[in-house]
Amino acid sequence: MKNIELGQRLKDLREYHHYTQEYISSKLNIERPSYSNYECGKRTPPLDLIIRLCNFYQVSLDDLLCNPKFSPCAATMEGIPPSSGEDEEALLHYYRLLPDDSKREILQYLQFKFQQAKKQ
Incomplete structure (x- = not known):
């Protein structure tokens, strides 16, 4: 996967949850400019950080990195029953x-x- 694709997926997840880069970077204990570089595709996050991001957003590593039809909504809605009325x-x-x-x-x-x- 290209950095730009991963970066876009991270950005999509963050925006879907209405989080700021500042909020995410504080939760991950990293600097905001570092997180911004990951979203922009300038740098690749280390594997341990990618795993922490998957845990934070409750998405699978496979979905985040490999699924060509990845969608933040679908990824976070997996396993949720239909509307209850x-x-x-x-x-x-x-x-x-x-x-x-x-x-x-x-x-x-x-x-x-x-x-x-x-x-x-």
């Missing part, structure tokens, strides 16, 4: 009405709750 539709409706910063907070909270549920 009115509650989910209401959640989506109100979410779409929120400003971007509130959306990020809601997503972070949902990810936190999901991680808690996985530990139980």
Whole structure:
């Protein structure tokens, strides 16, 4: 895989989750300019960092690096059951009405709750 393709996939994942480069780099304990170089395709992230990114985004290494039909939405939705009805539709409706910063907070909270549920 070319650096530019991996970089674009990393950027797509980050933007899909409404994260900033600053946020991702702080979570990975790296400098923001280093992360930016990975997204731009100027540098290739080391394998251990790629694995940490896969874990962070909950995508497989194979999907991130090899899947020609990779999509951040499909990769993160794998294994999620179909819509459960009115509650989910209401959640989506109100979410779409929120400003971007509130959306990020809601997503972070949902990810936190999901991680808690996985530990139980």
